Amino acid sequence: MSRQFDRRTFLRRGAAGAAALAVGPGLLAACSTDEPGSGRKPGPGSSPRSGGTLRAAFVGGGASETLDFFNGPSALDLVRARAWHGTLGNLDPSGPDGVRYGVLKGIDLSADLSTYTLHVRPGVRFTDGSELTSADILHSLSVLAGKSMLPVYRLAAANFDLARAKADGDLKVVLPTLRPIADGRMILCQGNFLVVKDGTKTFRKGMPSCGPFRLTEFTAGQGSAFERFDDHYGNVPHLDGLELRSIADSTARAGALTSGEIDFAHDLSPVTARTLADDAKVRLVPTKSPYLVGLSFQMNMSVEPFDDPRVREAFKLAVDREAMVKTVFYGDAEIGNDLPSMGFPDYAESLPQRAHDPARARELLKEAGADGMKVRLTTGPETPGMVEMATLFVEDLKKAGVQASVRELPAGQLYADFATYAALPLAGSYQMPIPALSTYQMSTAGGSPSAFGWKESETDTLVARARAESDRSKAKQLGTQAQRTRWEEGNQVLPVFKPNLNAQAEGVSGIRDDLFEQFPGFSQASLA
Amino acid sequence: MTTVPTSQRRERPAAHRTPSRRRPPLLVGAGTLLVVLFALLGPLAAPYSPTARLAAPFQQPDGQFLLGTDVLGRDVASRVLSGGRTIVLTALAGTAAAGAVGMSAGVLAAMASRRLGDLMVRCVDALAVLPALLIVLVLAAGFPGSGTAVVAAVALATAPFSTRVLRAAADTVLTSGYVEAALARGDTRWAVLRHDVLPNIAGPALVDTALRLVASLHLTATAGFLGLGQGGAAPDWGRMVSENVPGATLAATPFLAPAMLLVLLSVCVGLLAGRLADTVGRGAA
Numbered sequence: 005m006s007r008q009f010d011r012r013t014f015l016r017r018g019a020a021g022a023a024a025l026a027v028g029p030g031l032l033a034a035c036s037t038d039e040p041g042s043g044r045k046p047g048p049g050s051s052p053r054s055g056g057t058l059r060a061a062f063v064g065g066g067a068s069e070t071l072d073f074f075n076g077p078s079a080l081d082l083v084r085a086r087a088w089h090g091t092l093g094n095l096d097p098s099g100p101d102g103v104r105y106g107v108l109k110g111i112d113l114s115a116d117l118s119t120y121t122l123h124v125r126p127g128v129r130f131t132d133g134s135e136l137t138s139a140d141i142l143h144s145l146s147v148l149a150g151k152s153m154l155p156v157y158r159l160a161a162a163n164f165d166l167a168r169a170k171a172d173g174d175l176k177v178v179l180p181t182l183r184p185i186a187d188g189r190m191i192l193c194q195g196n197f198l199v200v201k202d203g204t205k206t207f208r209k210g211m212p213s214c215g216p217f218r219l220t221e222f223t224a225g226q227g228s229a230f231e232r233f234d235d236h237y238g239n240v241p242h243l244d245g246l247e248l249r250s251i252a253d254s255t256a257r258a259g260a261l262t263s264g265e266i267d268f269a270h271d272l273s274p275v276t277a278r279t280l281a282d283d284a285k286v287r288l289v290p291t292k293s294p295y296l297v298g299l300s301f302q303m304n305m306s307v308e309p310f311d312d313p314r315v316r317e318a319f320k321l322a323v324d325r326e327a328m329v330k331t332v333f334y335g336d337a338e339i340g341n342d343l344p345s346m347g348f349p350d351y352a353e354s355l356p357q358r359a360h361d362p363a364r365a366r367e368l369l370k371e372a373g374a375d376g377m378k379v380r381l382t383t384g385p386e387t388p389g390m391v392e393m394a395t396l397f398v399e400d401l402k403k404a405g406v407q408a409s410v411r412e413l414p415a416g417q418l419y420a421d422f423a424t425y426a427a428l429p430l431a432g433s434y435q436m437p438i439p440a441l442s443t444y445q446m447s448t449a450g451g452s453p454s455a456f457g458w459k460e461s462e463t464d465t466l467v468a469r470a471r472a473e474s475d476r477s478k479a480k481q482l483g484t485q486a487q488r489t490r491w492e493e494g495n496q497v498l499p500v501f502k503p504n505l506n507a508q509a510e511g512v513s514g515i516r517d518d519l520f521e522q523f524p525g526f527s528q529a530s531l532a
Numbered sequence: 533m534t535t536v537p538t539s540q541r542r543e544r545p546a547a548h549r550t551p552s553r554r555r556p557p558l559l560v561g562a563g564t565l566l567v568v569l570f571a572l573l574g575p576l577a578a579p580y581s582p583t584a585r586l587a588a589p590f591q592q593p594d595g596q597f598l599l600g601t602d603v604l605g606r607d608v609a610s611r612v613l614s615g616g617r618t619i620v621l622t623a624l625a626g627t628a629a630a631g632a633v634g635m636s637a638g639v640l641a642a643m644a645s646r647r648l649g650d651l652m653v654r655c656v657d658a659l660a661v662l663p664a665l666l667i668v669l670v671l672a673a674g675f676p677g678s679g680t681a682v683v684a685a686v687a688l689a690t691a692p693f694s695t696r697v698l699r700a701a702a703d704t705v706l707t708s709g710y711v712e713a714a715l716a717r718g719d720t721r722w723a724v725l726r727h728d729v730l731p732n733i734a735g736p737a738l739v740d741t742a743l744r745l746v747a748s749l750h751l752t753a754t755a756g757f758l759g760l761g762q763g764g765a766a767p768d769w770g771r772m773v774s775e776n777v778p779g780a781t782l783a784a785t786p787f788l789a790p791a792m793l794l795v796l797l798s799v800c801v802g803l804l805a806g807r808l809a810d811t812v813g814r815g816a817a
Contacts, residue, residue, distance in 0.1 A: 279779065331588070392603070396604065399584055
């Protein structure tokens with residue numbers, strides 16, 4: 005709200021608007037429906053049609069949007085960067101190492117799991133014609149990602165000794181680990197690690213890049229435009245151009261899609277997605293496992309009575325997972341098993357699915373002397389479905405004899421003061437899709453504040469051993485054992501994994517082929 | 533401001549008052565009473581718990597759920613019946629607080645010296661410049677989930693106008709001949725306030741409060757729509773509209789029912805306040 009009264013922002017926006025007017029065809033022309041080049045002629049046969057400009061809409065981040073994706077908090081910042089820059093690699097369950105490499109040819113690791121060697125793919129060119137070398141990767145990884153405060157990038161610093169990383173010739177980067185790990189490929193090739201030229205300090209239009217598209221326009225909070233980069237190292241895109249727009253409201257994104265203003269709408273609310281279900285011109289394309297967001301509730305073990313494992317189990321048994329999936333997501337979500345990272349190779353899928361058993365929950369609470377306990381669940385609308393889930397959870401808890409209530413904070417306040425958040429007795433939360441064990445080490449091990457009082461050095465050791473095990477089946481066994489403890493005694497209720505409910509115009513294809521679906525890439529997309 | 537019985541109004545020829553405007557506001561009064569009673573007593577009549585998930589979301593109305601189900605599969609009828617109480621009580625509390633503040637500040641400003649009175653009104657004006665919604669948003673964001681914050685915000689947003697109106701009303705009385713006579717006779721200021729000023733501004737105060745109530749209802753409903761105040765599952769007509777509007781194409785009753793009730797409530801209270809103003813205006817003539 006107060007942003008509207010900020011004179012400087014107002015002036016800046018006015019200037020940006022004037023700039024957009026001066027630029028002429030581009031962002032503004034994109035608003036007309038009959039834009040030439042976004043053609044809707046049916047493509048011949050089944051092979052993807054070349055040409056056209058795909059227009060996609062995202063929530064965006066208003067004036068805080070930035071080209072510096074290492075520090076850009078909104079999803080759109082990363083989506084824009086994925087179109088613009090080359091990537092180390094993406095997770096790909098069908099790939100040889102569980103990943104699909106981008107600007108790399110491959111990653112080798114030493115027998116003692118203490119050194120990773122990144123082999124650069126030869127012949128990768130930037131838009132200025134120069135060739136990508138190990139120096140560019142080293143700069144992006146150890147200087148830019150190493151300094152970033154975003155959790156995904158901190159994951160790199162938490163596992164690799166970035167200060168001791170060095171280039172070995174033009175085509176090799178040697179990356180020592182902090183402790184032996186066998187799953188480093190999964191960390192480096194999550195899709196987040198994008199490569200810019202050595203020495204890059206600021207991010208601006210016209211800087212050299214090696215992604216599938218070249219940025220031609222950018223206005224924070226409004227949109228960006230791209231054209232195809234014909235010397236792209238991988239598959240050259242089918243599209244001539246790409247436009248990424250910021251449309252904050254879910255209903256407005258859906259409206260733009262049904263009226264033909266855009267071809268792809270990102271992250272619709274479940275209700276909005278439902279209203280599109282019967283529209284023949286539009287297809288819902290929810291992200292698939294493992295690109296699912298876990299919606300969870302954290303019980304604080306340093307607050308009574310959550311120090312009692314029986315109470316924690318009762319809360320997990322009380323939740324009606326199926327009802328949540330059906331009611332909040334109209335069936336378009338997966339049932340969770342109180343463990344994060346479902347669908348990743350290190351996820352313990354062999355554990356039994358926890359049942360919905362309010363009677364047993366009641367018994368357990370009685371045994372623990374906590375029947376009739378009062379608890380307030382604090383949550384906020386940080387991602388679609390979060391408040392609705394909390395509302396249903398409280399009703400479930402009431403059925404198990406808990407006097408539960410919800411406290412809903414305004415958007416953006418839940419995590420604003422993290423110390424306060426981590427002291428809440430019962431709090432809503434969500435987990436972005438990242439591998440299970442490295443996530444545990446980063447946010448749950450060693451009594452970290454985000455662990456809500458969980459302090460089990462045995463489990464920590466087990467996870468560390470699993471990650472340092474080069475024998476895959478042995479690693480899996482150790483990892484499962486650690487996750488079983490979390491499943492049995494842990495303080496997280498994770499009833500639902502929800503997809504990003506994306507929708508696209510009929511005939512658009514190839515977006516899923518770009519992997520890393522929650523931040524869609526368009527390098528292989530084509531229009532109808 | 534038009535509610536202040538000015539000398540102009542008193543001099544208006546009687547022929548302008550058509551018979552229909554003389555009719556006591558029976559119909560409007562009954563309508564208001566009905567909606568307010570519906571809001572206050574509705575929770576007792578709700579067939580189901582307003583917070584329990586009972587069926588699939590956005591079910592069409594049928595024998596079991598008279599108005600269908602809402603975004604989370606809860607009974608719309610029960611939620612509509614339960615959702616008015618918060619709005620009416622919050623608006624009433626906010627108006628009462630604003631009335632009390634406005635009355636005291638207005639009369640004080642009138643009784644004080646001209647310069648001090650002007651200064652007080654300028655301070656109040658500074659508050660009146662802030663958009664009402666901004667005050668509500670700031671307070672509600674500062675105290676998330678607090679109904680009291682909404683009441684305070686509503687009071688803060690409406691009190692400045694009451695202050696101005698009531699100061700003007702008190703001023704008219706204070707400059708009248710009988711007050712001057714009373715003061716000359718040696719009556720204390722307190723006695724003048726009790727016997728001359730308060731009884732004479734009671735009419736305008738009542739009308740002003742009724743008008744503020746309309747504004748308070750709007751603000752309270754807006755706060756609910758924006759998800760401020762009591763959060764979570766608690767039913768609230770304003771909040772119900774915003775919860776269910778995204779599914780408008782799936783089911784209309786979940787957002788139409790609370791929206792219609794809000795319209796009905798504010799129209800009735802608004803009309804009643806208008807009639808009241810007319811009646812009091814005539815009475816003062």
